[in-house]
Amino acid sequence: MFKLPELDYEYGALSPAISADIMQLHHSKHHQTYVDKLNAALEKYPDLQNQPIEDLLQTLDELPEDIRTAVRNNGGGHYNHSLFWKVMTPGGSQPTTELLGKINQEYGDLETFKSNFTQAALGVFGSGWVWLLPDMSITTTPNQDSPISEGVVPLLGLDVWEHAYYLDYKNVRPDYIKAWWGVVNWSKVSELAQKS
Ligand SMILES: [Fe+2]
Structure with a gap:
């Protein structure tokens, strides 16, 4: 059960x-x-x-x-x-130097990563998720499909189903995502990255 x-x-x-x-x-x-x-x-x-x-x-x-x-x-x-x-915590938390290094290597800096991730989230048509994977790539899945089905353990996931934000943000997904960055639990993401 x-x-x-x-x-x-x-x-x-x-x-x-x-x-x-x-x-x-x-x-x-x-x-x-x-x-x-x-x-x-x-x-x-x-x-x-x-x-x-x-x-x-x-x-x-x-x-x-x-x-x-x-x-x-x-x-x-x-x-x-x-x-x-x-991967959420009140007030958010910071990535480790190690994870930040990996993100910087792939995207230049954290802000550019966030911008790419946000664009991917805005591009999900209908219901789905956007993910950061251990190789630092960003991917999306429709519905409740998950990278784990491909054998990849995601480090960070954002739910972009309307049920995740409609009550607060109506149909304005960009505002939800912008606010969500403030509660991302980067220390948990770092911990998952280290295990991957
Ligand atoms: Fe959900």
Whole structure:
């Protein structure tokens, strides 16, 4: 059985970048629903229930066909959101010198990286995610697809589904992204980069 992870901060702690209302809805309703639907899909397959979510998402093609799409969407939703909560922290935090060095090598400076990442996020049509990968490349995925399905552990992910910002920003995705940079937990991203 998969479980909704607890947040390391209160629902209101990322405000004003992300309001308590959005955080509560996003975590306790949207993410909870992905977890519930993932568990429902795995009900008939007890052997799969104890596998790490990363393993399920990396072996989608080997899963029983009747649950493949449900695991892809809801397992992806569970994995992606679990990372998303971790890469945010009240007030944001700083990258390590090591990570900053890698970013600078690829993009010149952090501001240029942020600008490229933002452009990628604005380019996601409909619902999806934008990611920083261990090789310092930026990529996007539609829906709840995740780089982990390609065997790549993302370091940073930004949810650009409207459910992530509509209550606060209506349809203005650029304002959401601009505010989001202020709560990025760069020390967590650095920790993930070191492990990758
Ligand atoms: Fe979301």
